[in-house]
Amino acid sequence: MPTNPMDPFTVLIDLENGTMPDNTNYLKRNASDMRGHYANNEAMENLISDNGDPLHYEVFETPVPEDVGQLMYCLSRLQPGKVGDEFFMTKGHYHTVEATAEIYLCLKGQGYMLMKTADGKCAAEEMSRGRMVYVPPFWAHRSVNTSKDEPLISFCVYPANAGHNYGDIEQEGFPKRIFERDGRVVIE
Ligand code: PA5
Ligand code: NI
Numbered sequence: 001m002p003t004n005p006m007d008p009f010t011v012l013i014d015l016e017n018g019t020m021p022d023n024t025n026y027l028k029r030n031a032s033d034m035r036g037h038y039a040n041n042e043a044m045e046n047l048i049s050d051n052g053d054p055l056h057y058e059v060f061e062t063p064v065p066e067d068v069g070q071l072m073y074c075l076s077r078l079q080p081g082k083v084g085d086e087f088f089m090t091k092g093h094y095h096t097v098e099a100t101a102e103i104y105l106c107l108k109g110q111g112y113m114l115m116k117t118a119d120g121k122c123a124a125e126e127m128s129r130g131r132m133v134y135v136p137p138f139w140a141h142r143s144v145n146t147s148k149d150e151p152l153i154s155f156c157v158y159p160a161n162a163g164h165n166y167g168d169i170e171q172e173g174f175p176k177r178i179f180e181r182d183g184r185v186v187i188e
Contacts, residue, residue, distance in 0.1 A: 011062050015107055018077040018153030020060035027059040029091070031083070036170065037091060039177055043084030055079055057090055063160075070160035078111070078145045078152040085179040089114070092142025092174065096163030102135040102156055104143070109152035112187070114174055115139045122175045124187050127152060140169055144178045146185045 013020055030053045031044065038044050047054065057078040064070045081088040092114070095102070104113060106127040113133040115123045117140070125133045127143065135141045145152035179186050 006064070013075060013155065018075060018108055018151055020062060020075045023060040023062050023075075025059075025061035025063055027061075029056045029058075030054065031056055034083075034091065037089070037173070038083040038086050040084035040086065043086075047083055054081065056081075056088055066160045066163075068159070068161050071157055072160040072162070073155065073157045076143065076152075076154050076156060078109075078143055080109075080145050080147045080149055080151065082180060085181060087111070087144050087146050087178050087180065087185075089144040089178070090142050091166055092140055092169045094118075094138075094140045094165040094168055095158070096165045097159070097161055099137040100159045100162035101137050102141065102158035102162070104133040104135065104141075104154045104156045106131050106133070107153045107155055109145060109150045110147040111143055111145045111152040112178055114142045114144055114176060114178065116174050118168075120175070124176065124178070127154065140174070142169075142174060146178060146180075 011020060012022055031048050032053050034056055035044060060075040078090060079088055106129055108129055111127045112124045113127055115135060117138055143152060176187050
């Protein structure tokens with residue numbers, strides 16, 4: 001018998017605007033929080049000084065206990081834009097409990113989920129409205145918005161005890177980046 005059963009609940013998700021209005025956790029990252037993640041550091045400094053340190057992405061959560069068996073979920077809203085030629089992206093992370101997967105359902109926008117493993121595999125899966133990306137256990141993941149003018153909005157679900165490991169990605173980066181070259185999206 002469970003010792004501490006939770007009561008069921010619902011959460012409203014604004015599918016049109018990509019927000020979770022009743023969120024109790026709100027995370028916001030501006031360009032200056034993303035220093036060191038893009039190929040062109042000078043372009044990043046120019047973006048911060050000339051464009052008022054623009055918003056990169058927001059994450060809305062109404063958390064549950066971080067216990068085995070629980071599912072954490074969030075809504076992520078990544079702005080369109082570029083640092084030099086490189087499209088705006090999230091920091092990216094492995095899960096601290098590495099053997100934990102994640103599901104991303106894209107609700108709006110256009111982009112890619114860039115993924116990598118510690119032993120050198122790399123993958124980029126398309127994100128567009130209605131497309132679900134399955135991030136398997138052990139794969140680091142970062143989303144990239146390739147739209148010119150629309151936020152990339154997705155709903156994600158993962159084991160609540162997974163945790164986020166950002167340090168390894170800060171050190172290693174990803175083997176591939178996503179750029180705009182001559183008006184085309186290029187993964188290289
Ligand atoms: O757990 C996830 O993968 C998401 O909730 C992300 O945390 C979210 O998309 C923001 O990205 P990051 O954690 O890489 O800054
Ligand atoms: Ni994750």
